[in-house]
Amino acid sequence: MWGVPRVAKPIGILGGTFNPIHLGHLRSGVELCDRLDLAELRFIPCAIPPHRPVPEVSATARSEMVRQAIQGAPQLRVDERELRRAGPSYTVDTLRELRQENASTPLCLIMGSDAFGNLTTWHEWDQLIDLAHLIVISRPGARPSLNSRLSQLVRDCEVNDARSMHHAASGLLLFQELTPLAISSSEIRRLVGAGKSIRYLVPDAVNDYILANGLYQEKPP
Numbered sequence: 001m002w003g004v005p006r007v008a009k010p011i012g013i014l015g016g017t018f019n020p021i022h023l024g025h026l027r028s029g030v031e032l033c034d035r036l037d038l039a040e041l042r043f044i045p046c047a048i049p050p051h052r053p054v055p056e057v058s059a060t061a062r063s064e065m066v067r068q069a070i071q072g073a074p075q076l077r078v079d080e081r082e083l084r085r086a087g088p089s090y091t092v093d094t095l096r097e098l099r100q101e102n103a104s105t106p107l108c109l110i111m112g113s114d115a116f117g118n119l120t121t122w123h124e125w126d127q128l129i130d131l132a133h134l135i136v137i138s139r140p141g142a143r144p145s146l147n148s149r150l151s152q153l154v155r156d157c158e159v160n161d162a163r164s165m166h167h168a169a170s171g172l173l174l175f176q177e178l179t180p181l182a183i184s185s186s187e188i189r190r191l192v193g194a195g196k197s198i199r200y201l202v203p204d205a206v207n208d209y210i211l212a213n214g215l216y217q218e219k220p221p
């Protein structure tokens with residue numbers, strides 16, 4: 001419409017180790033594209049996780065599994081910027097880069113409730129909400145108690161309407177209940193290591209990639 005500034009649709013950002021990516025990540029991404037009317041959702045595999053040991057599976061292989069998993073889903077993308085950066089993959093650095101590239105576009109940083117419960121341990125955690133909205137998705141089995149700083153963040157920033165994300169570039173917090181899928185990468189690694197099937201927990205292409213490359217196999221003693 002004439003006279004009304006056009007605001008770009010929000011970009012969703014889902015960072016993780018993706019070791020490997022599974023249907024819990026993918027279904028959450030698709031549902032959030034619809035719920036929040038996102039322009040796109042970017043999976044951002046981390047190279048060097050700040051809070052856990054560096055995975056045995058390389059960042060390149062983890063990213064390749066993401067790429068194969070999202071084939072044919074036009075709104076889902078993989079963004080490899082953390083693979084190109086040296087040092088720990090801090091989310092705040094990633095958001096600063098994205099903000100430089102998208103000055104006024106709403107950015108939605110998505111995380112599971114387990115990750116949100118640990119947010120105050122993240123590098124420069126209090127800068128995140130200035131750079132992006134936070135979208136916290138329920139995760140089966142994860143109901144972390146929130147410390148006083150997170151409770152304050154919720155009181156200050158929580159909104160209930162997904163549409164609000166379109167009217168500001170950052171600064172809001174939204175909880176979303178999605179289809180609960182009790183799938184985790186660690187359980188997938190455990191199953192593969194035990195010689196069990198992971199079919200229908202991951203896309204077929206990811207299943208095939210893991211088997212073809214012998215990932216997550218128990219090492220002989």
Ligand code: ATP
Pocket residue numbers: 015016017018019023024025028110111112113114115137138139140181182183184185186187
């Ligand atoms: P691991 O079991 O190795 O800890 P993970 O399954 O939690 O891995 P990550 O790559 O660490 O996978 O997760 C990336 C993000 O996706 C995190 O914010 C996490 O909370 C969220 N997430 C992972 N699995 C699910 C799920 N089944 N439902 C909702 N959110 C999820």
